[in-house]
Amino acid sequence: MLRLMYVSTATAEMNDAEIPRILESATRNNTASDIRGALMFNGVNFAQILEGETDKVEALMETLKADPRHMGIVIIGKVEVDDYRFDDWTMRLIEGLNFDPLFQAMV
Template identity: 45%
Template structure:
């Protein structure tokens, strides 16, 4: 199993509809590829955790990197992992500013995320991103 975490900046033109589309596409595609993960958005930046087979995650990250809805995409952690953190979910979503989406998107709370078993370095990345203000 392989885990990749990246951060990026939302493009200036991104809209709530774009966020909804990103989530809908991620859930559908990830389910088909058996990729799990978490997407966080603070109104300015994204942070995403992707988990799955390396042969699936790396090409997906390459495709994500080319998406014009965000810029300055940077992988901040990648490598083999013993277990999935987000095993039951094709994609969890956490928005850090309530007004960032207009749609009713099911989302997880930070306390629910932090209650999951995960390596300390992944926990630190998630907590640090949560502290960023968009």
């Protein structure tokens, strides 16, 4: 399985009201495809970790690339792993401005 982290930049289509919508989609779809992870939004940039079967994570990345609420996706890290780190969370929203908790989770 794969653990992938990316950062991206919010577009004008993004505002705080979209966060619960994103989490609703993520909870529903990630449960169905056994994807776990964490999301941070600092008002300008997103950082997200996705964990799951490699083909499912890659497929979700294609969906995310097409989402008009963000742009400029940059993959920060991609590692083969044996276990989930965010097992309790279909998609956990981590509050905070500093993406360090996600960078730490990649190493």
